[in-house]
Amino acid sequence: MAGITKNSVVTLDYTVTDSDGVAVDEGQEPLVYLHGGYGDIFPRIETALEGKSAGESIIVHLQPAEAFGEYDADLVRIESIDAFNEPVEVGMQLEQTENGNDLLFTVTDVAEGKAVLDGNHPLAGMVLVFEGTVLSIRPASEREIQAGKSMSPAC
Template sequence: MTITKNCIVTLDYHINDTEGNLLHEEEESLVYLHGNYGHIFPTVEKALEGKSVGESFTITLSADKAFGEYDPSLVISEALSELPVEVSVGMELDGYFEEDSDDVIIYTVTEINGDHATMDGNHPLAGMDLVFEGTVLDIHEATPEEIKEVLEFHQSH
C-alpha cells in the first residue's frame, strides 16, 4: 500500500538544520491523516505521497515553508508585575494579539532583566531552513469514522 488521500500514516522522524545538527526528535511516532487536511506541512505531505511502509524520506523546507521567517516584532518586554506568574528563562506563556483575541501566541521567556522579562513569540525554529528525515512505519486506509474523529480532534485543538 502507498500513501494516498485519506490514509492514516505513521512516521518516525526527526528535524535537522541544513548542517545536519539535530534540532528536534519526537519520542513518539507522528500519526496523521493524509490528504491536504493541514495536519503537516504541505511540502512534506506532497513528498510523502506514493511512499510505502519502510521507505525513508529526506525533505528540506525553507524557513518560509516551515515555521516562518523570524519576526523581530514578536519579541516584547513586559514588566514582571504585569505577568500572571513568577517567570523564569525558558518558561512558555500564552499571549494574545490585541487585535484578535482568538489568535493565541506562545511566548518563550528569553531574558529577565531587573523588573522586566523579554519574551519571544517566534517559534523556536522560525527563520531556519529545516530538513525532515524519517521512515514510513505504517499506512492504512482511514475509515469514515477515523476521518471524522481526526477532523473533530484538530478542530478542537
C-alpha cells in the same frame, strides 16, 4: 495497501535536524498522521510521501516559510516584571491576546527588572531537514476522515 494516497493513515519513523545536522526532534515516538491535505504535516513533506510504500524513505529540506515561518522581530517585547502577577523565569510561557488573537510568548531573558518575551515559534527562521521512513499505511476510518485526523484504535 500499495502506497500512500488521500485518506491513508501513515506511520513514520522520523528525525528533524537543522541545516547543520543538529537534532531538533529525534522522533522518540513514531509520527502518525492522516494523509490528504488535512494539515497534520507540512505540505512539502506530504507531497514527498505521496505514493510511497512501507519501508520507503524521504529527505525534505524545508525553508522557514514552509515550516514555522520567518523570524518576526515585531513579536519580541520587553516588559517590566512588575506587569506580571507571578514571578517571571526564563523558559516560562505566557498567553496574551492581541487584536483578538491568542499569542504564546516565551520568556527568553530576565534582567534589571525587565523580561524579554518572544512570540515566535522556537523554530521560526530555521531551515529544517526532515528525514522519514514509512513504517505502515492503512486506510482511514470514516470517523477519522470526518474528524480530519488519525485516531488510535481505542477511539
